[in-house]
Amino acid sequence: MATDPFADRRRRRAGAPAGWALAAAIVVAPPVARSDVEALPIFDAHVHYSHDAWEVAPTADVIALMRKAGLRHALVSSSDDEGTQRLFAAAPDLIVPSLRPYRKRGEISTWMRDDSIVAHLEDRLRRYRYAAIGEFHLYGADADLPVPRRLVQLAKRHGLILHAHSDADAIERLFAQDPDARVIWAHAGFDRPERVRELLRKYPRLWADLAFRSDHAAAGRPDPEWRAAFDEFPDRFMVGTDTFTPERLFYIPEHASWTRGWLASLPPALAERIAWRNADALIAPVWKANRERPPVAAGAPPDTPGDAAHCLRAAQAPGARTLESAGLVLVFRTRPQPVRVGERFSVDAALCPRAGAASVEGLAIDAAMPAHRHGMNYAPVLRAGGAQAWVADGLLFHMPGRWQLSFDVRLAGRTERLAADLDVR
Ligand SMILES: [Zn+2]
CATH class of the missing domain: 3.20.20.140 (Metal-dependent hydrolases)
Structure with a gap:
């Protein structure tokens, strides 16, 4: 026994x-x-x-x-x-x-x-x-x-x-x-x-x-x-x-x-x-x-993104990816998927500032090939896609390889950059 x-x-x-x-x-x-x-x-x-x-x-x-x-x-x-x-x-x-x-x-x-x-x-x-x-x-x-x-x-x-x-x-x-x-x-x-x-x-x-x-x-x-x-x-x-x-x-x-x-x-x-x-x-x-991390002070704003349900919903879309920074959570996906070289595509982005942070004041979406030190030949056009959500149309990768999609988010008077790699064939 x-x-x-x-x-x-x-x-x-x-x-x-x-x-x-x-x-x-x-x-x-x-x-x-x-x-x-x-x-x-x-x-x-x-x-x-x-x-x-x-x-x-x-x-x-x-x-x-x-x-x-x-x-x-x-x-x-x-x-x-x-x-x-x-x-x-x-x-x-x-x-x-x-x-x-x-x-x-x-x-x-x-x-x-x-x-x-x-x-x-x-x-x-x-x-x-x-x-x-x-x-x-x-x-x-x-x-x-x-x-x-x-x-x-x-x-x-x-x-x-x-x-x-x-x-x-x-x-x-x-x-x-x-x-x-x-x-x-x-x-x-x-x-x-x-x-x-x-x-x-x-x-x-x-x-x-x-x-x-x-x-x-x-x-x-x-x-x-x-x-x-x-x-x-x-x-x-x-x-x-x-x-x-x-x-x-x-x-x-x-x-x-x-x-x-x-x-x-x-x-x-x-x-x-x-x-x-x-x-x-x-x-x-x-x-x-x-x-050894210091405890969060009583009364400090919660860590939860301000509109968690909004970002959770966006995250349920097929192929959605989540990026995080100190001030916010960003959920994005490309349409179509995967992105193919020489074909136009769009990006849907939902932004959820952490509670206590101000709401988003502006967004810029761009892409570059860091290994080749060049960007896209096309400027994407940004439009509103709902509350705290944006759609960028007209992006195009003209070369195969690793591209970096970047999101510059204007928040409380400063800019936070979130980036994601995309491998394009
Ligand atoms: Zn157990």
Whole structure:
């Protein structure tokens, strides 16, 4: 029992609810050996402490469980984030906060189509500090919906890691949106080790946690296929309990002990990396940088673009791209798509100044080929396209190659330039 953390899962498959089985497991689990705590630190990269866990497991008890487990750090997220803040306040040396885009448990499958999630994220990001956004559940083409896109942009703006419970398709879409993103692939996508290796090869900024998997180790040894993955990518795997039901919080020490058990068969340097060093190397610098950012003064204007709904709507148009500057968010798309050399095209642009900023006073759209140091031979004609929206007609790229489309926005008496590259064939 003590060495089998997945007993609850098997029982659940057999028809018993996970929570009941777990409660039984807690009663019979032997205490964790003191030598375990002293042996190998663990960075538990997958802990939740949601609103319905507080009564089952009070904050002080959860911290005590983590200390007993010998955790060096825990990456914690929760619906509605309040539990994360409670744990962090109780043990700031131990808890690394991650911001979950859920206000309550039921939002797992609806958040990606719920515009109000963006305001929730922005509000929390103003008031608290985090190392990551997640864990969020996101599959396939849903990753390209406007709300997930905004989530990716918020992570980018705040320099945060993404913790994604996703299939491989959604992981690829996240990197398409932001090739510089750092992503922890929760549960390694519950995918086969071969497929996990393919993605790790393709994306150097992808890591994987092994939370709530039963296939990577058994009887104190890693599975051979997984062992090959660990050998190929010794720097990219980390472990986690995944306390997705409140009862699983009691299971953190047992999970740490079980983890030490199968890691003991690996070379010590590799075991240490998977146990804590990989998570630490990725998460600690991000956390340090964000933790030191000064808090936003009370009463300061919110970070939300003044007319977020307007820009979210524009972002739903096929092929829309979003640019951001200190003062505004700009969503644009070209018509037709893609733009072809020697053919006239138009640009639709929706501008959303951040709240507190003045409204847009003027806009100029132009394009140039930076590598060739020349612009277009045609001057586009600009017209209004609705409130805070413009249309530029008559653009034409006369050469193939990389063009840069630029938007000079007049805002509060100064000009902000936003630019996007377009590869034209
Ligand atoms: Zn989880």
